[in-house]
Every structure is written in structure tokens, then in C-alpha cells.
Amino acid sequence: MVKCPNCQTSKSVRKLLYGFPELPIDENKFELGGCVISKDNPTHTCKNCGYEWSHKKQKNKLGKEVSSRDIEKIAVDVALGISKEKLRVKIDTPELEEIYNVIKKETDEAREKGYAIEFPNLGTDLEPVKKMYD
Numbered sequence: 001m002v003k004c005p006n007c008q009t010s011k012s013v014r015k016l017l018y019g020f021p022e023l024p025i026d027e028n029k030f031e032l033g034g035c036v037i038s039k040d041n042p043t044h045t046c047k048n049c050g051y052e053w054s055h056k057k058q059k060n061k062l063g064k065e066v067s068s069r070d071i072e073k074i075a076v077d078v079a080l081g082i083s084k085e086k087l088r089v090k091i092d093t094p095e096l097e098e099i100y101n102v103i104k105k106e107t108d109e110a111r112e113k114g115y116a117i118e119f120p121n122l123g124t125d126l127e128p129v130k131k132m133y134d
């Protein structure tokens with residue numbers, strides 16, 4: 001579900017429809033954005049705070065050069081307690097840095113709350129796991 005970047009609620013987010021959509025629209029999901037279609041149009045609006053933004057643009061900022069496979073690798077390595085310098089994916093762009101920071105923060109929070117982070121069958125290289133529980 002899409003969250004409002006301004007007030008963080010997701011219940012009040014509506015996707016903006018442009019042009020002449022078939023009526024009636026589902027008002028719990030959509031909002032009419034007007035009949036002018038432009039690539040600079042915002043894609044979402046928030047009924048709670050009135051903020052409008054383009055979800056596509058936000059995604060591109062993070063998702064352009066980073067593959068989901070890389071993100072997965074970072075998440076696994078971070079959860080295993082591998083230090084930033086030794087990750088399989090080199091953190092050498094602002095995008096990767098941001099992703100790393102988010103993953104690290106969430107992993108640390110999960111650990112603080114005592115959630116076990118488990119991975120099914122990661123092969124033979126289990127040393128970092130041992131270190132984590134020492």
C-alpha cells in the first residue's frame with residue numbers, strides 16, 4: 001500500500017486519475033486529477049493532509065540502478081551481522097547508502113525487540129551467524 005510521504009498514513013491515499021475515466025470511480029481508491037494529462041502530473045494524493053506527489057518519480061530515485069537482487073543480498077548480509085565494508089554488494093552510491101541505512105536500521109530494531117532473523121539453508125558459510133549469537 002502506498003503511504004503518504006508527508007503524513008505517513010496509507011488509508012487516505014488515493015491514486016489520481018487523469019483524462020476521462022469511466023464513472024463512477026471507486027472513491028476509496030481514486031480521485032479525479034483533471035482532464036489534462038502530463039508526465040509531470042502527481043500520481044497520488046492524500047485526503048488526510050492534501051499532499052500530492054508522484055510515486056513513480058520516488059521509485060526511480062531508489063530503484064533505477066539498484067537491482068532487487070542487490071537489495072536482497074544487502075538485507076541478508078546485514079542480518080548476518082556482516083560489517084558494511086565486507087558486504088557482497090559494495091555501498092558506493094547514495095542510493096545504495098540509503099538502502100543500506102534503512103535495512104540496517106530495521107534489522108537493528110528487529111533485533112532489539114528480540115525477533116529472530118532466520119534464513120533457510122544459506123550453505124556452508126555460517127560463521128557470521130555464530131558470531132552473532134556469541
Ligand SMILES: [Zn+2]
Nearest residue numbers: 004007046049
Ligand atoms: Zn498525507
